[in-house]
Amino acid sequence: MKVVLPDNAELELPEGASGLDAARAIGPKLAEQAVLVEVDGKPRDLRLPLANGERVRFLTTRDSSDPAALYVLRHSSAHLLAEAVRRLYPGVKIAIGPPIENGFYYDFDFPEPISESDLERIEEEVRREIAEGREWSREEIARDDAVKRFEAEDEPYKVELVDTAEGDISLYTQGDFTDLCRGLHLQNARPIKAFKLTGLAGAYWRGDERNRQLTRIYGTAFYSQADLDAYLERLEQARARDHRRLGVQLDLFHLDEISPGSPFWHPKGAVIWNELEAMRRRENAARGYSEVRTPLIFDKALWERSGHWEKFRENMFLIPEDDHIFAIKPMNCPGHMMLFAQQLRSYRELPLRYAEAAPLHRNERAGTLHGLTRVRIVTQDDAHIFCTREQIEDEIFGCLDYAKFVYDLFGLESSFELSTRPENRLGADEEWDFTEAALQAALERRGLEFSVNEGDGAFYGPKIDLHMRDSLGRAWQMGTVQLDALTPARIGCSYVGADNAEHVPYVIHRALMGSFERFIGILTEHYAGAFPFWIAPVQIRVLPVGESHRDAAHELAAGLAPYRVEVDASDDTVGKRIRNAEVEKIPFVLVYGDKESEDALAIREHGGLKDTLSLQEFRAKLATLVPWQAGAEPSLTS
RNA sequence: GCCGGAGUAGCUCAGCUGGUAGAGCGCCUCUCUUGUAAAGAGGAUGCCAGGGGUUCGAGUCCCCUCUCCGGCUCCA
Known part of the structure; x- marks a missing residue:
């Protein structure tokens, strides 16, 4: 028999020869160093026989990183x-x-x-x-x-x-x-x-x-x-990128055992949070979402109706009150559905998109908490889209497009996963055929690579999850887009269709960043704490060289509004103050002394790159660093 | 919840076989007034996670609880 080598040469071997035999036929050194044989691209044990016509390639101890x-x-x-x-x-x-x-x-x-x-x-x-x-x-x-x-x-x-x-x-x-x-x-x-x-x-x-x-x-x-x-x-x-370490070093947040899994956000961390929140609101408005606000606690009766009482009670914080029980919401969906169901709805109102980034509480099992990536207070950039069957694909498409916009904004690499019908499910197979196809069509139309996770969907519908890895390679779920054909009916959502009959809407649950907590944790690791200009807690620090420059430094800082500018007029040497700014990973440092003026600012970027620009030029440069100022107006890609 | 490890100053950590707590950074004061990654001098800082025990004596040994770390499980 013959096998084909990587250079297309053919090697004649006795019938039943193993990979090792083939290696020996090529040379003793190869036989000694071989660790496996790849047959038609698939690894095979050297001891196993080869078959006629197979294409073989040997991996040896020198392929030490394969x-x-x-x-x-x-x-x-x-x-x-x-x-x-x-x-x-x-x-x-x-x-x-x-x-x-x-x-x-x-x-x-x-x-x-x-x-x-x-x-x-x-x-x-x-x-x-x-x-x-x-x-x-x-x-x-x-x-x-x-x-x-x-x-x-x-x-x-x-x-x-x-x-x-x-x-x-x-x-x-x-x-x-x-x-x-x-x-x-x-x-x-x-x-x-x-x-x-x-x-x-x-x-x-x-x-x-x-x-x-x-x-x-x-x-x-x-x-x-x-x-x-x-x-x-x-x-x-x-480990040096670990958000738990950087969070303390950069004064972003801390955790305390007085409330496990619930971060205290320091002023600098809150700046990042608020920038993300501003981005969320701006984009939501541009993409046709309505901001709503719903209660934080609900009577247990609602959770019984939604099904959470049965499936999620162990993870809910309960508040006993006289003869009944309230629960702090672990999710926004029932509240949004209550809001939808409060009025008689027409199909003309659909799709209706409700957004709310309320703090949610989940009593996670002890031993599962982890910095910002697994917390008990989960502030999702949440929204629920009420739509008709025909609108599902377009709405899923819109969510994916939005998700891609957010991830691209930060240069984050994510993987999309389509999870299909689980064994334990509700609804007819034809319904699942339709909904799974709609999600897949939306993924393909948006041109996203995705993997399929068979059987991992929710019992009420298929979903698309976005996963990312932390600095140590651990995967975390970030965004999620889920189709729900069940809960709306349980809560009593309906609309009057063009046929003048009552219908139950589909609901798309979607969070794109996932939660602010986890997203900021991942961002911190992604940037190793050196946040891009537009979300940096302190964007610019002005260092007056001597005592006589302090007033001018404050004037310069005021002239850089509305950016977040600090003046470091401490008694430390200029060298020390620059070092501090570097350690704090501040994007720009302006050293201001006798040689500087509005026409000639000494600019140092984080990392050491130096430049001299006028105030006008510097402002123009800064504007390019803020996505929505740089002309990157949000637009629906289609 | 489970297995293993750890909790000492704001941070990072030292503290051997039990004898009452230390360093660097940071902080405060003073001197210096600075030119692109650390000026100099002095000073303060601790319920040694919490509770119980053993002991003449516990940061150190034992038990319980809490929290954190690495995993497992879970994760709408």
């Missing part, structure tokens, strides 16, 4: 970890140990709990294994034999995995350790040049909290020590 090559390295590292743990902790049961984005983990059921201090000795044991040398071999066995084998070893988790595994059962063995595993694995442990255990955590068996909690050991591995060092360095830098 995700597939790292995956193999880390998968094998996980097996070394399991071997070490079994040797050091007799009686431990092993569960699963896959490679993940930046490393790998392995889940164990320890007879006695272990702590972080144990990691060091486990790590040493793995290093010893690597030094001693390990080779992996692969075998395929019958399902029954696999069950017997793991029962004999008293490995109940493995038995369960064999039971639910699909396809052939394969085993990989290194040293005296054999694991149920689909692969792929290295030929031997030599390529593992850097190995590090990074953490310890609890994790439920099969990700279900009703199951037993296992101990998960996280680690990472690289093809070189330098790669590991670089990875740790990147992590360190990412």
